[in-house]
Amino acid sequence: MNKTALTSRGEEILSAANVARWDLGTDFHDSIIESIYEDASRIAKKTVRQLGEKEAYSFDLKIDKIVTSKWLGFPLMFLLLTVVFWLTVAGANYPSGLLASLLIDTVHPALKNLAASINMPWWLDGVLIDGAYLSMAWVISVMLPPMAIFFPIFTLLEDLGYLPRVAFNMDNLFRKAGAHGKQALTMSMGFGCNAAGVVAARVIDSPRERLIAIITNNFSLCNGRWPTQILIATIFIGGLVPAQIAGIISAGAVVAIALLGIFFSLVVSWVLSRSVLKGEASSFSLELPPYRPPRILQTLYTSLIDRTIIVLWRAVVFAIPAGIIIWLVANIHIGELSLAEHFIQWSNPFAVIFGLNGVILLAYIIAIPANEIVIPTVLMLTVLSTKLSGIGAGSGVMFEMDSIADTANVLYAGGWTLLTGINLMLFSLLHNPCSTTIMTIFRETKSVKWTLVSTFLPIVLGLIVTFFTTQIWFMVHGS
């Protein structure tokens, strides 16, 4: 049958359908649905029997009354978040030091000796062992312990059924901001990984609201940024208070930054939905699933495999080339200074306006592929630019550091203050998404324009926020 014949016969079917539709009357669509519902209810009545009380169900309701209550919902949420981070901060320090002393203090010199014994050229030895290997070792020792604690706890909360309650609590705020209530869910996903959060925005049907969810997902601190936040908070905020409460105060500071992220998510959604992405919020129904007792061992296993190892692997994959680049910019000299020093000196006056420094800016450029390597890069560049003696083995070498205290010493020696720490935390929240997320945004939106907006909007915001923080700081403290 050729195509035209087929088409005309297709029209025949359609006109027959049209005629029949007139016969059936207007309520016929509803009656189709109703008949299905009637049958479903009839079958259920026949086959399901309630014996005694719905104990678990009423228990669920009782918990829900508390965790989604108007007054207790939010405080409980913050408390829970704080406890999670406190456990992470408190638990990660020791294993971090252990890993660092193994990978950096023991394996690194061994590799250097091996390279020397086979007469490896100095530049190859530098690129591979001081660049690629050390940055990888750094990422593992800085990131693995907090992730191995944070992810399983987060996954347990997720399996328990707490996340939809968070979405339920947040729904009202998002709707007031003109965004879709499900954005609370994509935002929660973003706390794991922004690229995943951007993909998850597919659950939002309206293109307008979906775009808002995609653009604002970067305001959810992702797992690449949690370690930065935790480390800097421990050094600069935890350092302000007595040791007994340092852990909980640092955790509180990280939660404050995460909340600030949620705040920006709401404000930016509000502005977008009243300007370039005008429209009403659409309604939807969110089912609160029953609480399910998490399967602890299985969760530990899958969160280790699914999240920790995969995220770590990604970090390592990106850390290796970044390590090579760091080594190169630190060792290729133009005139007296290396490329890195040129950039740092050139950008420093500009960075100081924002309470940052040239090192941080360069680190954020090198770390575009993965936020995970910001801290290692910052440390390495700090040592390089301040020419600290006694630490590290020379230009572009990521040095040994046994504890958070050593990290702190390097940063203080590099001229860092509490202000620098706070601004780095703010900038870590408010800067461009990593390259994976940028690519994902482009794939999901198919639009260069919105990809650029999603990339540069957070940087502009970050610069504005750090600028005002710095100016206010100087006003209060005098410069």
Added chain:
Amino acid sequence: MKTTNNCANCPAHNKANLIKLGINLENVDYVITMAGNPNTGKSTVFNNLTGLRQHTGNWPGKTVSRAEGGYIYNKKRYKVVDLPGTYSLLSTSTDEEVARDFILFGQPDVTVIVVDATRLERNLNLVLQILELTDRAVLCVNLMDEARRNNLEIDIRGLSKELGIPVIPASARRKQGMDELLQAIEDVATGRYVCKPPKIKSRSKKLNHAIETLSEKILEIFPGLPNVHWVAMRLLEGDNGIIEAVRSGELGNLHEEDLTIQN
């Protein structure tokens, strides 16, 4: 499972015959798909069958695109397609379209419908809608452990009789009921179990007549089209996607393409 020992001789307990294939999907004998409401544990069942560790979470909307995996059971290769959870196949959200199109045009050999035992009535709405699209289906009543916790008793045999398809009680998170599910899938795939889902009973005579008449007309032009009743009903409702597919002749093509892929 408490009764394992008593059942050791039952053919359903030959887990040794299960080889999880992960994403190795070459030369499959059967294509099965998993559908169901959100948050009923589809992904967990999927993981149990395929050995993949697609991330599962206790919240609706976790599976956004379809995931694929495979396994070998009794020397036959199965490909499993996990669809996003939907509440119905009636409205036109992206999720529902993905699910509907796959069941309709992907022509799976077996559709495994996963339902939440504690919310059976609501879940049955989707089950009935799916059974209008395909009759080769297996119902997996998941979260039986939750149902017990809620003091719910479910008449599995009665349910199977009402729906005309195999019904398997399961607690996928505890890996209970998976052997029986595999067996039921095989039975339907090989045609050993012939599914006979009932027509929706509460429908008016007038409507049934209109559907029949239109179906005959459609079959004249697209002979051998499966789910013809469903297509007829959507046309009566004025579903734009289906109208377009009829007008362009795509309705027949889609069907043929899928057949050639499978054979």
